[in-house]
Amino acid sequence: MSNKLPKEAYGGVPGKDYVPYITDKSQKGTNVAILIIGVILSAVFAASTAYSGMKSGLTVAAGIPGAIIGSMLVGAFARDKGILGKNIIQGMSSGGESIASGLIYVLPAIILIGSNITFLEGLVTGVGGSLFGIGGSSLVYNYLMIEEHGKLMYPESMAISETLVASQGGGDAIKYMGIGFVISGIINVLTSSFLNLINSTMTFLGTPFYKWKFSTEVNPLLLGIGFIVGLDVSLTMFAGSILSNFAIAPLIGYFSDMASKDMFIWNDASVAISSMDVNSISGSYVKYIGAGMMLCGGIIGAIKLIPTIVVSIRETLNARKGNSGEKGDSSEMLILIGGVVIGLIAAYLISRSITMAIVGAIVVLILSFLFVIVSGRLTGTIGTSNLPVSGMTIASLVILTLVFVVSGWTSLADNKSLLLFAAFMVTAISVAGGYNQSQKVTYIIGGSKKEMQNSFALASIVGVVVVIGTISILAGQLAITGADAPFALPQANLMSTLTSGIMSGNLPWVMVISGIVIALVLFMLNLPIMTIAIGFYLPISTTSIILVGALIRLFVEKMSKDTHEKEVKVSNGISLSSGLVAGGSIIGLIGIILQVSGVITPMVPAGFAASNMMAFVLLVILVVATTIPIMMAKVKNSED
Numbered sequence: 002m003s004n005k006l007p008k009e010a011y012g013g014v015p016g017k018d019y020v021p022y023i024t025d026k027s028q029k030g031t032n033v034a035i036l037i038i039g040v041i042l043s044a045v046f047a048a049s050t051a052y053s054g055m056k057s058g059l060t061v062a063a064g065i066p067g068a069i070i071g072s073m074l075v076g077a078f079a080r081d082k083g084i085l086g087k088n089i090i091q092g093m094s095s096g097g098e099s100i101a102s103g104l105i106y107v108l109p110a111i112i113l114i115g116s117n118i119t120f121l122e123g124l125v126t127g128v129g130g131s132l133f134g135i136g137g138s139s140l141v142y143n144y145l146m147i148e149e150h151g152k153l154m155y156p157e158s159m160a161i162s163e164t165l166v167a168s169q170g171g172g173d174a175i176k177y178m179g180i181g182f183v184i185s186g187i188i189n190v191l192t193s194s195f196l197n198l199i200n201s202t203m204t205f206l207g208t209p210f211y212k213w214k215f216s217t218e219v220n221p222l223l224l225g226i227g228f229i230v231g232l233d234v235s236l237t238m239f240a241g242s243i244l245s246n247f248a249i250a251p252l253i254g255y256f257s258d259m260a261s262k263d264m265f266i267w268n269d270a271s272v273a274i275s276s277m278d279v280n281s282i283s284g285s286y287v288k289y290i291g292a293g294m295m296l297c298g299g300i301i302g303a304i305k306l307i308p309t310i311v312v313s314i315r316e317t318l319n320a321r322k323g324n325s326g327e328k329g330d331s332s333e334m335l336i337l338i339g340g341v342v343i344g345l346i347a348a349y350l351i352s353r354s355i356t357m358a359i360v361g362a363i364v365v366l367i368l369s370f371l372f373v374i375v376s377g378r379l380t381g382t383i384g385t386s387n388l389p390v391s392g393m394t395i396a397s398l399v400i401l402t403l404v405f406v407v408s409g410w411t412s413l414a415d416n417k418s419l420l421l422f423a424a425f426m427v428t429a430i431s432v433a434g435g436y437n438q439s440q441k442v443t444y445i446i447g448g449s450k451k452e453m454q455n456s457f458a459l460a461s462i463v464g465v466v467v468v469i470g471t472i473s474i475l476a477g478q479l480a481i482t483g484a485d486a487p488f489a490l491p492q493a494n495l496m497s498t499l500t501s502g503i504m505s506g507n508l509p510w511v512m513v514i515s516g517i518v519i520a521l522v523l524f525m526l527n528l529p530i531m532t533i534a535i536g537f538y539l540p541i542s543t544t545s546i547i548l549v550g551a552l553i554r555l556f557v558e559k560m561s562k563d564t565h566e567k568e569v570k571v572s573n574g575i576s577l578s579s580g581l582v583a584g585g586s587i588i589g590l591i592g593i594i595l596q597v598s599g600v601i602t603p604m605v606p607a608g609f610a611a612s613n614m615m616a617f618v619l620l621v622i623l624v625v626a627t628t629i630p631i632m633m634a635k636v637k638n639s640e641d
Contacts, residue, residue: 012151021447067094130428136337181580222585227550241536293516
């Protein structure tokens with residue numbers, strides 16, 4: 002069997018005439034072993050994505066890592082299922098990751114407003130949203146997968162398909178993922194995630210005259226994310242951090258020094274404005290400018306999507322007249338109806354009010370369906386890694402918040418209900434992206450649409466349970482705010498800030514409006530608003546180490562002799578970086594569980610182990626340990 006996809010996989014023929022890689026329709030990809038492996042990986046990717054996403058504000062798609070790990074496990078436990086089994090596993094991996102990539106944007110916001118989440122509340126909103134996202138996406142399957150074949154390229158789906166086909170002949174990807182996992186695991190055990198034997202953060206503060214802050218957290222997970230997303234995204238985010246830490250914060254600090262002694266911070270009466278340090282400036286003022294930037298970016302992004310929404314709805318209506326290639330399958334409608342029914346049950350459980358349940362459910366279901374369609378189409382254009390889930394959620398949340406305010410629902414309990422409604426929407430949007438991406442791989446490879454649909458739904462439900470459990474375990478850590486908060490939670494902070502501020506009327510509107518104006522200027526300059534805004538909002542300790550990872554990738558690319566060598570080494574680097582992310586997420590999560598349960602007691606570093614120089618030495622070790630395996634790899638000739 003060929004180790005290359007047919008050229009028609011990328012277009013050139015009508016979708017109905019495309020001949021997939023596997024032509025035998027009698028072959029199935031699932032059995033008990035495949036489903037067990039898929040459930041385990043969906044749980045692993047859900048937990049690791051939840052942890053890393055709350056830590057950095059960024060998530061990494063699980064399709065390719067899932068395909069690589071799945072290839073190894075299928076070879077060991079389900080060899081007879083071959084590439085179709087590997088495809089099911091990568092889809093289930095994406096299912097768990099997609100759930101986490103949505104829920105972590107909203108559920109922690111409930112903790113940040115001073116409330117709490119019960120397991121049942123999280124379960125019904127998450128499961129309802131995931132089923133609605135899958136069912137809604139199934140309605141546009143014929144249009145997105147078949148009619149638009151070769152027009153919507155689904156770049157990450159094609160990369161996953163190539164990975165699956167290449168796995169038929171073996172590869173080094175597993176080795177590099179293992180190297181990354183070991184590097185990340187060792188560093189995480191030594192630092193604050195586990196034993197806290199050595200300091201891993203360099204911090205430098207400016208003078209009282211010019212109040213700035215520069216910091217770098219030596220975190221393998223974040224470095225791996227930087228290598229994966231590349232220089233453009235990393236540098237753009239870092240630019241946002243430079244703007245907030247070296248321009249806006251010092252400017253506010255300059256004028257705050259002139260305030261009288263009896264003037265206090267708007268949200269903390271114990272701190273005089275004239276005595277604010279850079280951390281107080283950032284927490285009480287700069288972050289709200291960032292919130293305004295992200296709000297404006299989300300709304301602009303939603304407005305840009307209006308033509309896509311109109312086209313997608315029109316084509317959806319036409320697409321239902323065709324057939325998906327698997328006639329007589331009513332399961333997609335059952336899944337959609339299940340999502341609606343569970344959503345209605347969730348609406349009542351979270352509101353305890355018939356009126357709020359009806360109004361909220363109507364608004365949420367309409368907005369969710371619109372953005373599920375948009376999510377599927379955008380995935381075909383830019384992939385799930387770049388899918389603007391937070392932007393679509395922000396736009397939906399603002400509309401829903403205004404409905405709540407007009408209806409007079411503005412209490413803390415109402416705010417919690419609002420955020421739970423938003424959790425349904427963000428889950429549907431995020432799952433729709435991962436599901437469409439996985440179905441495109443299935444279409445290209447030649448698997449069963451129904452098998453992927455059902456296995457993805459199972460993985461999503463597992464993902465919901467795992468993410469809610471992870472958030473519950475970390476609830477105490479997530480409640481910590483300020484400069485020393487262990488989790489950045491940029492999107493969740495924004496959600497809680499917007500909903501609480503709009504409901505109470507107690508937002509520092511000058512700061513928010515300033516952020517909106519900055520975002521409008523970025524829009525006029527045709528710059529990526531949301532990426533800059535996230536960098537503006539995140540701690541510079543996070544964006545700086547992400548940039549280091551991107552610079553390692555740039556070094557690898559520049560030192561490669563030709564295009565083929567560059568592609569191979571970057572591919573190995575992405576596999577190694579996936580290991581860094583997986584190792585950092587899993588070991589970090591285990592470490593916090595052991596700390597919270599009292600099994601281990603973190604040390605307090607002293608002397609050289611607690612210094613900036615220790616963190617610098619650790620950074621050098623991490624960079625060298627990451628770069629050398631990638632550069633030392635032997636590259637076979639492209640003709641081999």
